[in-house]
Amino acid sequence: MSDGKKGGGFYITTPIYYVNDVPHIGHAYTTIACDALARWHRMMGDSTRFLTGTDEHGQKIQQAAEKRGMTPIQLCDEVVVNIRRLWPLLEISNDDFIRTTEERHAKVVRHFFKTLLDKGDIYKGNYEGWYCLPCEAYFPDAQTGEAKTCPDCGRPLSRMSEESYFFRLSDYQEKLIRHYEEHPDAIMPKARYNEVMSFIRGGLQDLSVSRTTLKWGIPVPGDDRHVVYVWLDALINYASAVGYPESGGLWETYWPDVRHMVGKDIIRFHAVIWPAILMAMGMNPPVRVFAHGWWTVEGEKMSKSKGNVVDPFEMIEVYGADAFRYFLLREVPFGNDGDFSELGMAHRVNSDLANDLGNLLNRTLQMIEKYRGGRLPDGACLLRAREIDRAVAQAARQIIDRMDRDMDDFALDSALKTLWTLISSGNKYIDETAPWKLGKPGNDPDERLDIVLRTLWEVLRLTAIILYPFMPATAGRIWEQLGLKAEAPDIGAVKLPDWEWGRGNDAIDVKKGEVLFPRIDMPKWVEEKALRDAAKKPGAEMAESGPGGAPDAKKFSQIEIEDFKKLEIRVARIERVETIEKAAKLYKLHVDLGSEKRVIVSGIREHFKEEDLVGKKILVLCNLKPAKFRGIESNGMLLAAEAEDDGKEIISLATVSGDFPAGSLIS
Numbered sequence: 147m148s149d150g151k152k153g154g155g156f157y158i159t160t161p162i163y164y165v166n167d168v169p170h171i172g173h174a175y176t177t178i179a180c181d182a183l184a185r186w187h188r189m190m191g192d193s194t195r196f197l198t199g200t201d202e203h204g205q206k207i208q209q210a211a212e213k214r215g216m217t218p219i220q221l222c223d224e225v226v227v228n229i230r231r232l233w234p235l236l237e238i239s240n241d242d243f244i245r246t247t248e249e250r251h252a253k254v255v256r257h258f259f260k261t262l263l264d265k266g267d268i269y270k271g272n273y274e275g276w277y278c279l280p281c282e283a284y285f286p287d288a289q290t291g292e293a294k295t296c297p298d299c300g301r302p303l304s305r306m307s308e309e310s311y312f313f314r315l316s317d318y319q320e321k322l323i324r325h326y327e328e329h330p331d332a333i334m335p336k337a338r339y340n341e342v343m344s345f346i347r348g349g350l351q352d353l354s355v356s357r358t359t360l361k362w363g364i365p366v367p368g369d370d371r372h373v374v375y376v377w378l379d380a381l382i383n384y385a386s387a388v389g390y391p392e393s394g395g396l397w398e399t400y401w402p403d404v405r406h407m408v409g410k411d412i413i414r415f416h417a418v419i420w421p422a423i424l425m426a427m428g429m430n431p432p433v434r435v436f437a438h439g440w441w442t443v444e445g446e447k448m449s450k451s452k453g454n455v456v457d458p459f460e461m462i463e464v465y466g467a468d469a470f471r472y473f474l475l476r477e478v479p480f481g482n483d484g485d486f487s488e489l490g491m492a493h494r495v496n497s498d499l500a501n502d503l504g505n506l507l508n509r510t511l512q513m514i515e516k517y518r519g520g521r522l523p524d525g526a527c528l529l530r531a532r533e534i535d536r537a538v539a540q541a542a543r544q545i546i547d548r549m550d551r552d553m554d555d556f557a558l559d560s561a562l563k564t565l566w567t568l569i570s571s572g573n574k575y576i577d578e579t580a581p582w583k584l585g586k587p588g589n590d591p592d593e594r595l596d597i598v599l600r601t602l603w604e605v606l607r608l609t610a611i612i613l614y615p616f617m618p619a620t621a622g623r624i625w626e627q628l629g630l631k632a633e634a635p636d637i638g639a640v641k642l643p644d645w646e647w648g649r650g651n652d653a654i655d656v657k658k659g660e661v662l663f664p665r666i667d668m669p670k671w672v673e674e675k676a677l678r679d680a681a682k683k684p685g686a687e688m689a690e691s692g693p694g695g696a697p698d699a700k701k702f703s704q705i706e707i708e709d710f711k712k713l714e715i716r717v718a719r720i721e722r723v724e725t726i727e728k729a730a731k732l733y734k735l736h737v738d739l740g741s742e743k744r745v746i747v748s749g750i751r752e753h754f755k756e757e758d759l760v761g762k763k764i765l766v767l768c769n770l771k772p773a774k775f776r777g778i779e780s781n782g783m784l785l786a787a788e789a790e791d792d793g794k795e796i797i798s799l800a801t802v803s804g805d806f807p808a809g810s811l812i813s
């Protein structure tokens with residue numbers, strides 16, 4: 147069912163991200179999804195607002211700041227940059243970025259608290275229970291077990307008692323049930339709806355909404371021994387960022403249509419506590435809370451210790467923001483969990499982007515250049531289009547309608563699949579109409595060729611417009627090559643309803659440009675991936691975090707090409723393999739580097755037999771300082787990919803394909 151009111155408002159939010167986090171694929175995913183939705187609605191002419199921001203209060207920030215001898219706000223000001231700088235690189239078009247330490251936010255939190263206190267929805271009481279300091283949460287006895295450990299993080303809990311303010315969440319149980327029964331689309335996907343409903347039906351208890359144990363937060367109005375509970379503080383950002391409750395504020399336009407995108411782990415805060423607070427405030431609950439799934443990486447849970455955390459900065463660097471956006475949104479039914487693999491991404495770049503999309507553009511522009519000197523025929527010819535041409539136009543209209551319905555349902559993957567049926571129909575149309583035959587002098591009148599070329603160009607024009615929300619930069623490049631920049635310099639300002647099929651009759655000069663997505667050479671890709679993986683191995687970092695540096699920032703920092711050029715990596719041929727006495731894990735490898743021979747000691751004996759290694763071409767870091775193992779000097783380090791398979795370490799040596807000469811430099 148669609149909840150989209152065309153021409154209405156569309157207000158979409160990401161959760162505010164914890165300011166001290168190093169941004170990873172999860173942050174990128176949520177934000178890219180919201181971006182595609184926001185751009186789609188802008189393109190459809192809806193008045194659209196897209197918000198993201200950072201959550202900056204709480205115990206963890208206070209402690210991290212103390213450790214570093216800073217004030218909490220100094221820490222926040224320093225680390226917020228890590229998250230903020232990712233958004234432009236990922237082409238995120240947020241209209242606002244809110245930090246919970248801003249006064250425009252704090253004053254609205256105070257307003258919420260005071261209003262609810264005055265109405266009796268917040269009252270003062272006493273709270274006693276098992277508290278986890280790092281998680282900043284109390285846990286009911288039933289969840290703490292014999293050992294009284296945190297059910298979320300496993301750390302020991304402390305028994306705490308404190309005076310606290312409570313929100314009468316229990317009063318909202320029936321109201322929430324009724325609301326969700328009447329609005330089955332308000333929580334998506336369905337599995338999350340069912341989960342939340344059964345949680346609410348299980349009974350809601352009043353919620354402690356203040357803390358006396360911590361200082362770094364927004365003081366409770368009129369009682370500054372308390373600060374507002376971080377989660378209440380955080381949720382209110384959605385209202386404070388649109389200027390609630392100022393009259394004439396943006397919220398008057400956008401609030402009635404607010405939608406929250408969240409990870410499934412925080413659905414209860416958004417679909418239980420937050421709507422109840424809003425009901426108590428007399429505001430409408432969110433039109434929709436959508437919980438997306440989580441990513442594993444090549445079948446494994448992502449974790450810092452495994453070193454398999456997907457770094458969005460690296461993905462942008464290697465594949466470009468658009469390919470990364472496309473893969474994340476296309477690969478998995480939105481709402482489900484997904485598995486991230488770079489190999490999968492490389493394949494999608496080749497099949498969907500280089501082949502399907504790239505070919506349609508290239509073939510079309512090449513033909514316009516070859517047969518019409520780069521000048522697209524006037525659109526009037528379409529009046530004499532035949533059935534086969536009109537069928538393409540018809541399909542395009544249906545595809546756009548279907549995509550719009552998909553986008554209303556947040557079915558981003560499905561929208562992209564639908565879009566690709568338009569691209570395929572364009573490629574098929576080329577094969578069926580065989581314009582190269584029409585192009586021959588003396589063969590069929592020229593107008594037939596005009597119609598085919600114009601039809602293809604129309605397909606590409608619409609493709610660019612509806613691709614834009616997903617891959618803004620690529621869509622812009624298509625737009626430019628189609629010769630549309632003169633008429634509409636910024637594709638981002640184009641509204642689809644004004645640009646339907648066959649619009650405008652002018653002849654246009656196309657500008658064939660660079661290939662959109664060069665094919666990824668898979669053997670070369672494998673080598674480069676092995677090098678990147680090797681560089682990520684613990685101890686292989688170019689530089690350790692300096693004193694006082696954010697603990698994780700360095701691991702994700704980028705290097706200059708000059709840094710990479712310092713590495714002398716060459717192809718080496720293994721000539722001979724010796725074992726070393728009393729060293730069960732080591733091999734002494736004699737390698738040929740073309741101009742010289744060397745000995746390298748390597749801890750790969752448990753993984754390879756001698757005969758498997760002899761004759762093999764491997765990659766060796768040559769200018770590593772020599773080191774002695776068991777009295778043997780090792781001159782260089784071989785490069786290998788490491789992974790875990792069923793709890794067992796597995797290793798693959800980085801190599802080159804084909805018969806490549808020893809000594810060749812990798813660059």
Ligand SMILES: [Zn+2]
Nearest residue numbers: 278281296299
């Ligand atoms: Zn915990």
